[in-house]
Amino acid sequence: MGDKKIQETTEAQIAVHWQEEEYYYPSTKFIGQANLTDPEVFDRFSLDNFPQCYVEFAEMLTWYKYWDEVLDTSDAPCWKWFKGGKLNASYNCIDRHLKDNKNKTAIHFVPELEEERVDHITYQELYVRVNEFAALLRDFAGLKRGDRVTIHMPMSAELPITMLACARLGVIHSVVFGGFSASACADRIIDSNSRVLISMDAYYRSGNLLNHKVNADEAVELAAKEGQVVDKVLVWQRYPGKYSSETPMVDGRDYFVNEVVKDYYGSRIEPEQMLSEDPLFLMYTSGTTGKPKGCQHSTGGYLSYVTAMSKYIQDIHPEDVYWCMADIGWITGHSFIVYGPLALCASTVIYEGVPTYPDAGRSWRIAQELDVNIFHTAPTAIRALRKIGPDEPAKYEYHFKHMTTVGEPIEPEVWKWYESAVGKGEAIIVDTWWQTETGGFLCSTVPGIKPMKPGSAGPGVPGIHPIILDDNGDEVTQPGIAGNICIQNPWPGCFQTIWGDRDRFVDTYFGRYCKNPESKDWRDWPYLAGDAATKSADGYYRILGRIDDVINVSGHRLGTKEIESASLVVEEVAEAAVVPVAHDIKGKEPDLYVSLKPGYEASDEIAQKISDAICEQIGKIAKPRKVWLVPDMPKTRSGKIMRRVLGAISNKGDVGNVMTLANPEVVETIRTMVQG
Ligand code: WT7
Numbered sequence: 001m002g003d004k005k006i007q008e009t010t011e012a013q014i015a016v017h018w019q020e021e022e023y024y025y026p027s028t029k030f031i032g033q034a035n036l037t038d039p040e041v042f043d044r045f046s047l048d049n050f051p052q053c054y055v056e057f058a059e060m061l062t063w064y065k066y067w068d069e070v071l072d073t074s075d076a077p078c079w080k081w082f083k084g085g086k087l088n089a090s091y092n093c094i095d096r097h098l099k100d101n102k103n104k105t106a107i108h109f110v111p112e113l114e115e116e117r118v119d120h121i122t123y124q125e126l127y128v129r130v131n132e133f134a135a136l137l138r139d140f141a142g143l144k145r146g147d148r149v150t151i152h153m154p155m156s157a158e159l160p161i162t163m164l165a166c167a168r169l170g171v172i173h174s175v176v177f178g179g180f181s182a183s184a185c186a187d188r189i190i191d192s193n194s195r196v197l198i199s200m201d202a203y204y205r206s207g208n209l210l211n212h213k214v215n216a217d218e219a220v221e222l223a224a225k226e227g228q229v230v231d232k233v234l235v236w237q238r239y240p241g242k243y244s245s246e247t248p249m250v251d252g253r254d255y256f257v258n259e260v261v262k263d264y265y266g267s268r269i270e271p272e273q274m275l276s277e278d279p280l281f282l283m284y285t286s287g288t289t290g291k292p293k294g295c296q297h298s299t300g301g302y303l304s305y306v307t308a309m310s311k312y313i314q315d316i317h318p319e320d321v322y323w324c325m326a327d328i329g330w331i332t333g334h335s336f337i338v339y340g341p342l343a344l345c346a347s348t349v350i351y352e353g354v355p356t357y358p359d360a361g362r363s364w365r366i367a368q369e370l371d372v373n374i375f376h377t378a379p380t381a382i383r384a385l386r387k388i389g390p391d392e393p394a395k396y397e398y399h400f401k402h403m404t405t406v407g408e409p410i411e412p413e414v415w416k417w418y419e420s421a422v423g424k425g426e427a428i429i430v431d432t433w434w435q436t437e438t439g440g441f442l443c444s445t446v447p448g449i450k451p452m453k454p455g456s457a458g459p460g461v462p463g464i465h466p467i468i469l470d471d472n473g474d475e476v477t478q479p480g481i482a483g484n485i486c487i488q489n490p491w492p493g494c495f496q497t498i499w500g501d502r503d504r505f506v507d508t509y510f511g512r513y514c515k516n517p518e519s520k521d522w523r524d525w526p527y528l529a530g531d532a533a534t535k536s537a538d539g540y541y542r543i544l545g546r547i548d549d550v551i552n553v554s555g556h557r558l559g560t561k562e563i564e565s566a567s568l569v570v571e572e573v574a575e576a577a578v579v580p581v582a583h584d585i586k587g588k589e590p591d592l593y594v595s596l597k598p599g600y601e602a603s604d605e606i607a608q609k610i611s612d613a614i615c616e617q618i619g620k621i622a623k624p625r626k627v628w629l630v631p632d633m634p635k636t637r638s639g640k641i642m643r644r645v646l647g648a649i650s651n652k653g654d655v656g657n658v659m660t661l662a663n664p665e666v667v668e669t670i671r672t673m674v675q676g
Contacts, residue, residue: 020536021412023451024419026428030401034448036312041446045462047489051522053463054081054492057308058300061343062096063087064273067300071490077510077525078502080277081301081492088271089280089303090130090168093342095271097123101318105347108321108370109157112204112353114362118370121157123345126164133257134165135267140260141196141232145170145272148282150194152185152219154178154203154212155352158236158257159328160338162198167280167299170272174282174294177329178203180619182218184292188284189223189230191294192499200236202244206354209238213245220253234260276300282499283331285436286559287508288549294499295331295437298492302439303339305493309440310340313430313461314374315402315447323349323367324376324404330556331436332406335493336376340440355381360389367398375422376404378555379414383585386417393422400427402447406434407555408587409543415454433457433543435529436557437509439493442466442529443541456540465489467526468535473513476535482544485533486513486526494527551580551588556621560643563590563624566617567610572600575633579647581625591650592624593670595633602629630670637662649674 031037045053051071058067058081067085097104102124109119121129137143149171153159155178166173174192176185189197199216202209213235220230233254238244240258249256274280280299284292310316314336322341326332328350341348349370355363355377363385367375382405385392403423405415410431419429429452433443443466445451445458452458460466468476468483476483498505506517513526532544546552549560560578567576574597580588594610596602607627614622634642637660648655649671658664 021454021456023453024429025451026447027426030428031448033317033401035315035317036446037448039449041449041462047465050463050489054304057304057492058082058085060307060311061087061092061300061304067276071522073490073520073522076520076522077490077506077514078497079490079494079522081298081490082276082304085276085300086273087276087300087303088168088170088274089299089339090134090164091271092303092307093164093167093339094123094127094130097345098127101345102127104318104345106342107157107160108347108349110349110351110366110370112207112351112357114358114365119157126161129161130164130168131268132261132264132266133161134168134269135264136234136257136261137165137171137196138169138269139264140255141234143169143171143196145274146172146278147196148172148174148192148194149196149198150185150189150192151175151198152178152180152212152215153198153200153236153329155327155350156200156203156236156238157350158200160342160350162236163281163328163334163338168269168271170274170278172279172281174284175329175334176284177327177619178212179327179329179621181616182215183222183617184619185215185219186222186226187292188294189219190226190228191284191292192282193228195228195230196232196234197230198234198236200238202238204353206357209244211245211247214247216254217247217250274299277496279496281334283334283436285331286550286557286562288559288561290559290561290565292559292562293501293504293508295495296497296499297439297495301492301494303343305440305491306335306340307343309461309493310336310344310346312446313432313441313444314340314376314404316341316344316346316374318345320374321347321349321370321372322374322376323351323370323372325351325355325363325381326376326378326406331439332376335440356384356388360385361392361395364393364396364398367400368396372398373400374402375400375427376406378407379405379410380408380554380586382410382414382418382422385422386414387585390417390421393424399424403427403429404432405429406432408552409545410455412454419454428452431457433531433541437495438491438529439495442487443543453540456536456542459539459541460487463489463491466533466535466541468533469513469526473515479537480534482532482534484512484547485529485531485541485543487529488523488526490522490525490527551578551590553588553590553621554586558590558618558622560590562618563592563614563622566614566622567592567594567627569617570606570610570613572596572606573610575641577633577641577643577646578624579643579650581650583625589625590622591646592627593630593633593646594627595630628670628674630666630673632663632666634658634664634667634670635662636660646670
């Protein structure tokens with residue numbers, strides 16, 4: 001069963017979806033200052049002007065050498081954007097701003113502990129710190145252009161410094177979300193063949209200083225077992241000069257960055273002139289099989305795209321204070337905390353901890369103190385903030401002009417609270433639909449041009465031409481009918497391939513609808529996003545959810561197969577099946593059904609052991625709501641586990657007709673067990 005398998009969008013999935021809502025219009029005040037207000041942008045970016053239209057995005061950057069060709073399709077579907085062009089991402093995010101803005105804050109780092117002061121890092125200081133760390137990476141760690149480095153770090157100013165230092169040298173960074181386990185980190189070290197791991201000793205989460213360095217030791221050990229040797233672990237310190245972890249440093253392998261970097265004080269590193277099509281980073285994401293996919297993003301195409309999206313859709317001006325609450329360890333953080341805002345010379349906020357720590361007013365105090373005017377978060381955070389502190393925003397003196405929601409569909413009710421309470425009726429909202437693979441936005445309203453519609457992402461952004469296809473590859477033209485949303489054209493932000501697995505890349509994203517695999521014409525290669533969607537009569541898209549085995553938990557993407565494989569590692573487990581259950585804050589939660597091998601009795605200990613195994617192998621975010629130890633899985637006569645039946649039971653829905661199953665009687669047993 002490959003990535004190609006698609007499940008139908010069930011009637012139920014569509015039925016639970018909400019009704020059409022009224023438009024909300026941007027204020028004249030917003031339009032008066034917006035970066036993009038010319039509706040002709042949609043003509044400029046029509047398919048007739050493809051791919052030439054994208055030169056407008058590339059020209060937002062500073063190039064050492066202009067490209068020879070806007071789009072090279074000769075290696076379809078591995079598109080090469082701005083081919084032959086040369087640039088450096090670190091130069092574009094730092095050096096080019098120094099002449100006029102060296103004293104401006106690039107990064108506001110907000111520690112979780114409120115008694116610790118915010119650290120304001122100017123562009124000049126960012127320049128110095130990135131150069132010195134790049135010198136260390138080159139001369140101490142021996143890294144060079146094209147090498148891969150795994151970075152397992154929490155939210156800190158040192159994380160973008162590390163990423164930008166890599167970019168300066170042309171080293172491909174692979175950032176692993178700090179909350180992921182050592183084992184997940186090891187998988188990524190192995191897959192990317194990293195021989196250097198960059199970590200941090202500790203960080204705060206809900207008021208506790210967590211030992212993070214311990215993960216580095218474990219990850220290195222696990223990687224070594226699979227033959228991938230990490231010879232250097234570079235450890236940043238939460239409190240420079242002080243070690244905040246109990247885990248010993250390994251002699252000859254582990255080094256404190258803050259000590260070693262002293263040898264590089266004053267160093268300046270000439271940015272490497274990278275080809276536009278050279279990879280900038282890898283970002284792993286979940287798919288249909290257990291093995292995460294290393295999405296390979298390019299330098300020129302990616303940076304052009306996120307810069308343009310930050311300017312046009314996020315409406316970032318250099319004088320804005322922009323706060324995106326995502327974690328830098330996800331694509332949202334890469335594109336919309338680090339690369340996009342810094343390329344535009346904005347001030348970007350990095351918050352270490354939990355948005356509701358120590359209380360429900362914390363986020364709004366941060367907004368007030370830094371005078372944040374652009375705010376970016378996910379429905380899961382909005383739901384949590386609304387639940388624990390619906391009246392908190394009004395107590396603080398801040399004013400957003402612009403707010404984003406991203407990561408999962410947002411319920412109109414929640415959208416309206418976001419608009420009126422958090423936005424105080426003054427901010428426009430963009431609901432941006434996109435993916436790790438796509439680098440930047442696919443659907444969203446252009447905030448100064450199109451009205452908002454609660455619960456709907458909006459039309460394709462300029463240059464993106466979505467289409468809804470049915471299972472036969474025909475376009476679904478009737479409004480409100482669900483199908484598979486695809487993008488008809490390539491775009492510069494799209495990832496180039498899956499690291500080391502081109503076949504999986506072609507198969508997963510293009511296999512389903514490409515009729516001629518030999519074709520070099522981009523028109524033959526619609527991109528399959530993996531979401532079901534509907535299009536309304538006004539051309540706005542609503543995203544219904546994944547059509548593959550991916551669950552969206554708190555806006556984080558988890559593969560059901562990943563969770564199932566993690567539980568199968570437990571000795572007693574015979575079979576495992578994961579289904580999504582609705583949750584009022586997280587959106588979805590995984591529910592795990594397990595049958596045991598003969599000779600084992602179901603017990604709380606076994607259930608706990610399975611749950612622990614999942615947290616250990618993937619991370620706490622994958623922890624199941626409940627581990628149900630069932631006598632047997634409901635199966636078809638051919639032996640296929642009926643996940644749909646389990647999903648209906650978990651969600652208290654209708655299991656439908658189960659009489660054709662091989663073991664219909666087990667359905668009632670499981671239903672009683674789960675629903676009581
Ligand atoms: C999946 C991608 C995009 C960065 C964060 C998640 C879902 C994303 C929306 C939205 C409805 C959304 C889709 C998509 N999704 N944005 N605005 N409305 N659904 O990136 O982890 O790669 O997940 O998140 O299902 O395929 P990701």
